[in-house]
Amino acid sequence: MSVAEVSVENLCKTFHVGKQTIxxxxxxxxxxxxxxxxxxxxxxxxxKTTLMRLLCGLLTIDSxxxxxxxLDGATQxxxxxxxxSYMPQRFGLYEDLTVQENLDLYADLKGLAxxxxxxxxxxxMKLTGLAPFTGRLAGKLSGGMxxxxxxxxxxxxxxxxxxLDEPTVGVDPISxxxxxxxxxxxxxxxxxxxxxxxxxxxxxERCAEVILLHEGKMLQQATPAIFxxxxxxxxxxxxxxxxxxxxxxxxxxxxxxxxxxxxxxGGVRVVTETADISFIQPxxxxxxxxxxxxxxPSFEDSFIDRLKQHNTDTGKTAITAHIAAEHPSDEVVIxxxxxxxxxxxxxxxxxxxFNVNKGEIFGxxxxxxxGKSTTFRMLCGLLPISSGHCSVAGVDLRHAANxxxxxxxxxxxxxxxxGQLTVMQNLRFYASCYGxxxxxxxxxxxxxxxTFELEPYRNTxxxxxxxxxxxxxxxxxxxxxxxxxxxxxxxxxxxDPLARREFWARTNALAESxxxxxxxxxxxxxxxxxxxxxIMANGTVLAKGTPEQxxxxxxxxxQPEPSMEDAFIYLIEQQMNKQSARQKQVSTP
Amino acid sequence: xxxxxxxxRLKGLVRKETLQIIRDPSSIALAFVLPIxxxxxxxYGVSLDARNIPLGIVVxxxxxxTQSLSGSFEQSYYFxxxxxxxxxxxxxxxxxxxxxxxxxxxxxxxxxLFSHTQAVIGVRVNGVDSxxxxxxxxxxxxxxxxxxxxYARVQGVKLNIPIEAEPRVWFNPAVSSRMFLIPGVVAxxxxxxxxxxxxMVVAREWDRGTMEALLVTPLSxxxxxxxxxxxxxxxxxxxxxxxVILAIWLFDVPFIGSVGIxxxxxxxxxxxxxxxGLLISVLSKNQFxxxxxxxxxxxxxxxxxxxxxxxxxxxxxxxxxxxxIVPARYFVAILQSLFLAGNIWPIILTNTAELLxxxxxxxxxxxxxxxxxxx
Numbered sequence: 019m020s021v022a023e024v025s026v027e028n029l030c031k032t033f034h035v036g037k038q039t040i041x042x043x044x045x046x047x048x049x050x051x052x053x054x055x056x057x058x059x060x061x062x063x064x065x066k067t068t069l070m071r072l073l074c075g076l077l078t079i080d081s082x083x084x085x086x087x088x089l090d091g092a093t094q095x096x097x098x099x100x101x102x103s104y105m106p107q108r109f110g111l112y113e114d115l116t117v118q119e120n121l122d123l124y125a126d127l128k129g130l131a132x133x134x135x136x137x138x139x140x141x142x143m144k145l146t147g148l149a150p151f152t153g154r155l156a157g158k159l160s161g162g163m164x165x166x167x168x169x170x171x172x173x174x175x176x177x178x179x180x181x182l183d184e185p186t187v188g189v190d191p192i193s194x195x196x197x198x199x200x201x202x203x204x205x206x207x208x209x210x211x212x213x214x215x216x217x218x219x220x221x222x223e224r225c226a227e228v229i230l231l232h233e234g235k236m237l238q239q240a241t242p243a244i245f246x247x248x249x250x251x252x253x254x255x256x257x258x259x260x261x262x263x264x265x266x267x268x269x270x271x272x273x274x275x276x277x278x279x280x281x282x283x284g285g286v287r288v289v290t291e292t293a294d295i296s297f298i299q300p301x302x303x304x305x306x307x308x309x310x311x312x313x314x315p316s317f318e319d320s321f322i323d324r325l326k327q328h329n330t331d332t333g334k335t336a337i338t339a340h341i342a343a344e345h346p347s348d349e350v351v352i353x354x355x356x357x358x359x360x361x362x363x364x365x366x367x368x369x370x371x372f373n374v375n376k377g378e379i380f381g382x383x384x385x386x387x388x389g390k391s392t393t394f395r396m397l398c399g400l401l402p403i404s405s406g407h408c409s410v411a412g413v414d415l416r417h418a419a420n421x422x423x424x425x426x427x428x429x430x431x432x433x434x435x436x437g438q439l440t441v442m443q444n445l446r447f448y449a450s451c452y453g454x455x456x457x458x459x460x461x462x463x464x465x466x467x468x469t470f471e472l473e474p475y476r477n478t479x480x481x482x483x484x485x486x487x488x489x490x491x492x493x494x495x496x497x498x499x500x501x502x503x504x505x506x507x508x509x510x511x512x513x514d515p516l517a518r519r520e521f522w523a524r525t526n527a528l529a530e531s532x533x534x535x536x537x538x539x540x541x542x543x544x545x546x547x548x549x550x551x552x553i554m555a556n557g558t559v560l561a562k563g564t565p566e567q568x569x570x571x572x573x574x575x576x577q578p579e580p581s582m583e584d585a586f587i588y589l590i591e592q593q594m595n596k597q598s599a600r601q602k603q604v605s606t607p
Numbered sequence: 608x609x610x611x612x613x614x615x616r617l618k619g620l621v622r623k624e625t626l627q628i629i630r631d632p633s634s635i636a637l638a639f640v641l642p643i644x645x646x647x648x649x650x651y652g653v654s655l656d657a658r659n660i661p662l663g664i665v666v667x668x669x670x671x672x673t674q675s676l677s678g679s680f681e682q683s684y685y686f687x688x689x690x691x692x693x694x695x696x697x698x699x700x701x702x703x704x705x706x707x708x709x710x711x712x713x714x715x716x717x718x719x720l721f722s723h724t725q726a727v728i729g730v731r732v733n734g735v736d737s738x739x740x741x742x743x744x745x746x747x748x749x750x751x752x753x754x755x756x757x758y759a760r761v762q763g764v765k766l767n768i769p770i771e772a773e774p775r776v777w778f779n780p781a782v783s784s785r786m787f788l789i790p791g792v793v794a795x796x797x798x799x800x801x802x803x804x805x806x807m808v809v810a811r812e813w814d815r816g817t818m819e820a821l822l823v824t825p826l827s828x829x830x831x832x833x834x835x836x837x838x839x840x841x842x843x844x845x846x847x848x849x850x851v852i853l854a855i856w857l858f859d860v861p862f863i864g865s866v867g868i869x870x871x872x873x874x875x876x877x878x879x880x881x882x883x884g885l886l887i888s889v890l891s892k893n894q895f896x897x898x899x900x901x902x903x904x905x906x907x908x909x910x911x912x913x914x915x916x917x918x919x920x921x922x923x924x925x926x927x928x929x930x931x932i933v934p935a936r937y938f939v940a941i942l943q944s945l946f947l948a949g950n951i952w953p954i955i956l957t958n959t960a961e962l963l964x965x966x967x968x969x970x971x972x973x974x975x976x977x978x979x980x981x982x
């Protein structure tokens with residue numbers, strides 16, 4: 019067996035926040051095999067970032083041992099820092115320096131000899147596709163390009179150990195693929211040892227080995243195949259020609275014996291407790307003609323299965339319906355026509371048009387910087403429109419903003435809670451903002467506490483709550499005044515798969531009860547929850563329709579069953595081809 | 608050419624910092640626009656001297672003596688007299704801030720002038736601004752005594768004034784507050800660049816998350832500190848030169864001392880300011896907090912407690928003790944000596960020694976607190 023490049027023995031780390039003591043890492047031991055990519059996964063607050071910072075010598079070790087490239091983590095931290103390459107979650111690019119200047123800085127800091135620079139730069143620029151942009155300020159790059167530049171800076175001197183903290187978060191699918199390609203290329207070429215944390219479970223399947231952390235403890239270290247084995251024979255695709263996926267999912271998720279029910283293309287993906295699914299049949303009418311099909315388990319199935327064993331609280335409580343259930347009707351609630359917004363000479367949103375019907379979930383999909391949030395803010399009347407029209411519930415928000423806002427719930431991308439106030443204080447404050455007082459207020463607050471299971475945190479300051487609970491809190495606040503229309507801006511960004519499932523279960527229930535939901539997301543697979551959607555890139559709408567229609571667009575011989583991500587990539591490539599063709603036309607008159 | 612990794616790292620960091628300074632309009636504004644604004648403000652706007660004080664004169668019984676006295680006030684460039692018939696009218700004008708003070712020449716002014724039995728003039732001064740009131744009072748007294756002395760001679764009367772004061776002002780013969788203030792402005796500007804700007808830029812690295820990436824490189828503590836200090840040191844010295852030249856050229860402030868001493872003590876003061884700035888940013892790690900703290904513990908004391916505007920010797924004893932840890936205090940003393948009096952070695956040497964001690968203390972603290980850790 020080869021010698022481990024990185025080894026960790028009985029590592030513990032606690033933090034003290036005020037009076038609270040948080041055990042971030044509890045007796046973690048593992049070793050990384052050299053020359054391969056190891057994935058570090060786990061829900062929020064599992065201790066992933068703490069572990070990576072400890073490995074880089076950025077935090078002091080409470081107890082246990084870290085060895086990196088033969089160096090001791092407690093006594094030789096400075097030497098470890100000099101030898102490993104680390105890309106933090108918010109990569110430290112200097113936004114006021116150009117691509118080239120950032121590279122130069124890291125080449126200087128990491129001691130790349132001037133003679134070797136030219137070849138290394140060329141290599142990295144070719145790999146990242148940043149060659150045409152070397153003179154551009156890093157702050158003016160797109161999210162994906164920034165991440166690639168960050169990676170290039172980390173790789174400017176080929177390190178033995180590369181530590182990447184969520185390098186692909188919020189990055190568009192194409193850039194994600196490219197980032198993975200770069201990492202793999204470097205591993206093969208230079209035999210680098212890579213530790214990479216990620217929130218995307220499909221990425222875990224690309225790793226040679228996976229370490230699963232949960233609440234500071236290491237649950238398992240194994241290959242993705244071994245992980246998936248535990249759910250062998252327990253993954254199914256359930257569909258019905260008579261029930262919508264949403265109704266099916268709602269019902270399935272509440273059945274005992276079902277660990278996970280997730281809306282995917284063509285039905286609901288189900289993980290059962292045992293290798294038998296026939297027990298669900300009695301819960302449905304014969305008329306629904308339920309079809310079940312065994313499918314190959316994915317890494318995500320096993321991840322959820324593992325974590326649900328540790329989490330008793332599964333968030334199965336559905337939101338109580340407050341509006342008479344109606345099926346999506348043809349009544350147009352939100353109308354967007356040729357919407358445009360410019361910031362200086364930058365066009366953030368360019369001639370965007372779409373309609374949203376009552377009671378449907380409408381998705382705005384796209385990478386960071388595609389213009390989703392800007393569109394949203396204009397719809398909510400928070401940002402003036404440069405040109406075009408939009409109306410919500412028949413009201414132009416520019417003119418009757420306050421009146422229309424009574425019907426709208428808005429959940430901003432950043433949690434707009436007062437961190438120094440407790441859950442109850444926040445709820446009371448927002449309830450009075452919406453004009454709810456006395457009995458009415460009490461009733462709504464109780465509803466929020468019950469529905470979102472906030473009871474244990476009643477008197478906790480919201481700043482000290484886990485991320486998933488903060489997200490629930492924001493959701494509760496947005497629903498305080500029982501709005502008919504709900505705007506959710508990146509509600510699932512940065513939260514883990516468990517919390518995401520919980521969030522979608524609640525949103526589904528809301529839509530079933532007749533609330534119109536407009537949601538933005540950069541997780542392509544979440545498109546499956548939407549009735550209709552638009553895909554946005556660089557401020558324009560690339561395509562609109564149902565998720566099925568989107569996927570059909572990308573259907574080709576070599577890609578008979580494209581995923582939403584494939585469809586997205588296909589659309590982006592189409593647009594780029596069109597652009598380059600247009601440029602050619604211009605250059606050859 | 609052999610390449611030295613240490614030097615290369617330092618060079619890289621200095622170049623990066625320099626580019627950031629050039630591209631960030633706010634640091635340029637702080638380093639070059641603010642000095643000009645401050646110079647103009649203290650050169651033209653703020654004046655601690657009294658000129659053309661509006662003064663009410665009430666003459667109840669005009670005669671040759673009152674005429675002569677009011678003539679004296681009219682000729683003085685400290686006053687611009689306004690005449691009133693009755694004391695009541697004058698007092699109303701005082702209440703409405705139309706005049707700063709009142710000279711009340713009572714009915715039997717000329718008769719009782721030399722009688723030594725009764726006060727013949729009454730003086731009222733608006734005491735809301737005590738500084739201004741004292742000045743006004745002083746000028747009135749001066750003008751009055753001056754007139755009295757001359758008038759007595761003309762009338763051939765022997766006057767018993769016990770002590771004749773003959774004031775002579777040293778170092779600032781024109782008694783112009785501008786001469787006194789502008790050297791101090793230099794110290795203020797260098798404090799802003801050294802402490803405020805530096806505190807903000809290091810804290811910015813923490814804020815924007817660039818520090819975390821910077822820490823996991825072979826960069827050592829000393830290299831990091833040097834990489835931050837060098838560009839801002841150059842910027843501060845450039846600003847020093849610019850302010851001194853402007854002060855001499857634009858405001859005709861004399862410069863009697865030696866340029867060499869100015870450069871050496873200026874460099875020393877710059878280093879102390881930088882050390883304070885680095886200490887603030889290392890401890891606060893947040894741009895907003897660093898900015899606030901820098902204003903409260905370096906900029907404001909440099910303004911108020913350095914002897915730049917307010918004389919340290921007239922402060923309460925407890926405050927005087929506090930001024931000893933304000934670096935600007937020592938540099939202001941050196942600057943005022945160099946500008947107005949020349950190379951006064953006792954002043955320059957003791958204050959330089961004090962600055963050296965502060966530098967030692969602050970740089971030790973910076974070295975101790977700067978760690979390549981997040982905790």
